[in-house]
Amino acid sequence: MSQEDHKLRQRIRYRHVEKIYMDLKELGYHDNDPLKVTDLITLDQWHYFGTAPVDAAMKLLEIREGARVLDVGAGIGGPSRYLAHKTKCHVTASELLPDNHRVGQDLTSRCGMTGSVKHVCGDIITTELCNEEFDHVTSIQAIYYVEDKPRLFRQLYNSLKPGGTICLEEFCRLKDVEDADEQAALDFFLLCVNTLPTHQDYKHLLEDAGFEVTVHDISEAYSEYTYGRWANWDGHRDKYVRLYGEDMVDGWLKFIVTTKKLCNEFGVVGGGRFVARKV
Template identity: 30%
Template structure:
């Protein structure tokens, strides 16, 4: 193994360790039970407060999915699928067959179990793997979908090349991600949800990502800065929790149970980063030429 490969493997181990949690399914079921849900008859919507951990949660997933033109014959790959929230929503709403790929084995285990609980295990499957070396054949998918997943991936070109490779000609790439702020002289404040420090955080600016994607061979259909909407969503989520004092107030309490007691501080730091233009949130739809 080369020095570069060893470094990449070490980084992957650190990223996996950052996200790894034991008994994720049981934590979720316990919190849902406390909030009054029947854990033996769960729906995709019941899971939404804790299985869509990106900014704007289900709102972000639903609004972006509506722009893509999904239907039951689409083969969708969710890169960085986490515990499966977006993939289950897409499969449930549009009838698509969805494959989720995630680096963290515990995420894949929990995602599979939750899919079975909401009776979607015939339409979604999950695989543990590296997004820069995907275990899929060329032109395997009609849509590649990714939400808040590239922040921990250093080699963005390799990531985008793999996304290009597994897409059919004319296929769509859907991105909803966190980027560095426009001014590189104002670095992010840590810790944040995806990293305790910058050792596993690899952020690029929106304009650099767009340039790289076009260079690889994607045509841009849509690109929208969602920073202001993300800031407002975080503020509203925190406000609802403060008012209700329960997990129903935007999902913050349940997220705290999954991520850990530091979650309120992490989300506060994220909001500050966004407000001070240290970070940005954007979404895009691109097409493989």
């Protein structure tokens, strides 16, 4: 296991990947029960705004029935399953961490979706992808973990059919870091990489790989989301402690406080949605 892989495992979400099974028990499911996708999607979207970013990608890329889609940084497969369920497309869910991959495979199987969602585990940069294999690529809050983004975008470019499209939603740096408090918060947030690109950095990286790019700045929505999540935390804490224990809750709260500072008090981090077409 690489050092980067090891560091990424330390993020609070990934230390508690089995949490999803506790959540399912709260809904009345037992081990190995078949799952309803409509129940699971309330629990398995490991990013901001639930299924809304996936809906945005469907609309912006015009994903149709039968399309072949690559989901980069699939986590436990939430966006991949929702995308396949909504559009009847075929999704390859690519995930770096073995524990996330294992849980994702189990959930997909229990949803009866192995025919439409294929899980692959490994570094997307070194994963063997066929040239011109996919119609679309999607990724939500995962690319910022990748150190060698130029190589990644070249890999994705080659994997797309002519005219193929990408929709990426990512955290973006809005300004230069100004003091030690901002730097400490950003370092804690990034965890396993050293820098966070700006909106223009992402645009240029995609253009250098050969894409035509449209940038949507969604920083205001990220600011509202991170503040609201922090402001409403006390109303959920007792339930979370009962379900998941103090370790997870304390770690989760530290992350929530940090992202609220970065997106609101410091104004260092925002969000971007990048739509790109292979030309």
